[in-house]
Amino acid sequence: MATTGADILLKQMKISTSNLPLVRRLEAVGFRAWPAASVQYDGSWQVRLTAGHPSKRLNSVVPLDPSDHRDIRIRLEKARKKFAAYGRPLVVRETPLAPQALVQELELHGWTRFDETVVMTCDLANLELPDTLDHLPSHDVGRFVDASIAIDKAESILKPALAEIVSGIKPPCGLFVIERPEEGPAATVLCVQDNDLAGVMSLAVAQAYRREGLGTEILASALRWARMRSARTAWLQVGVDNAAALSLYDRFGFSEAYRYAYWRQDLAE
Numbered sequence: 001m002a003t004t005g006a007d008i009l010l011k012q013m014k015i016s017t018s019n020l021p022l023v024r025r026l027e028a029v030g031f032r033a034w035p036a037a038s039v040q041y042d043g044s045w046q047v048r049l050t051a052g053h054p055s056k057r058l059n060s061v062v063p064l065d066p067s068d069h070r071d072i073r074i075r076l077e078k079a080r081k082k083f084a085a086y087g088r089p090l091v092v093r094e095t096p097l098a099p100q101a102l103v104q105e106l107e108l109h110g111w112t113r114f115d116e117t118v119v120m121t122c123d124l125a126n127l128e129l130p131d132t133l134d135h136l137p138s139h140d141v142g143r144f145v146d147a148s149i150a151i152d153k154a155e156s157i158l159k160p161a162l163a164e165i166v167s168g169i170k171p172p173c174g175l176f177v178i179e180r181p182e183e184g185p186a187a188t189v190l191c192v193q194d195n196d197l198a199g200v201m202s203l204a205v206a207q208a209y210r211r212e213g214l215g216t217e218i219l220a221s222a223l224r225w226a227r228m229r230s231a232r233t234a235w236l237q238v239g240v241d242n243a244a245a246l247s248l249y250d251r252f253g254f255s256e257a258y259r260y261a262y263w264r265q266d267l268a269e
Contacts, residue, residue: 033192033199035168044068049086052161060093069099095260106263116240116261120254125232135221137174141166144175147185151204174225187214191222198226200236
């Protein structure tokens with residue numbers, strides 16, 4: 001028997017219902033750590049849009065209350081028009097806070113669930129960090145953005161938008177870059193310290209330098225910096241199919257808190 005989106009949500013609800021306060025808190029710090037250019041609310045549904053960057057985290061509808069499921073079709077159509085004004089297809093982000101009725105509606109009308117992501121946490125206060133070379137954070141947004149684009153092999157046209165996003169982060173953040181002389185950037189990570197929580201964002205290692213321990217090195221530096229600033233819990237988001245990253249985070253003691261995924265509707269619909 002096929003597993004449906006509703007089945008997945010029910011399973012997540014059983015796992016995460018007692019954990020909803022943590023989900024709400026991590027969602028809130030996640031929004032602050034990766035701020036969208038435009039944020040509007042339709043009830044408890046957060047509508048996030050960013051014209052200059054295609055990131056789904058910056059361009060999606062995020063329901064934040066499992067009981068808020070009134071007028072689903074009307075609200076989806078209103079959101080669709082807002083996304084169309086930005087030249088973007090409507091995307092819905094499903095977390096354990098999403099109403100079951102909404103997920104069932106999306107499934108009923110042929111929407112596709114994709115890009116499942118694991119949100120993980122670790123006890124930073126008691127974590128024994130590996131003894132690696134320490135790197136100090138930079139406050140040079142341009143340098144960090146250039147390094148990120150080079151490592152990810154992203155289009156240079158995204159540079160202004162990415163710079164605006166990073167500059168728009170309100171909590172204190174450390175921009176970590178490892179560079180090789182005459183060869184350019186080798187690894188990056190952004191760490192956002194929001195009171196006692198530290199968010200690990202955009203960790204990347206250039207293809208040519210993988211399996212050399214740079215992921216461990218730069219992650220340890222970021223977590224060490226956050227702990228020195230009194231962060232006690234670290235969190236991050238990683239795709240379920242990113243085996244290398246999951247292995248790295250497991251070695252640092254990260255464990256799953258909850259999952260989220262996106263829904264989209266085929267253009268033919």
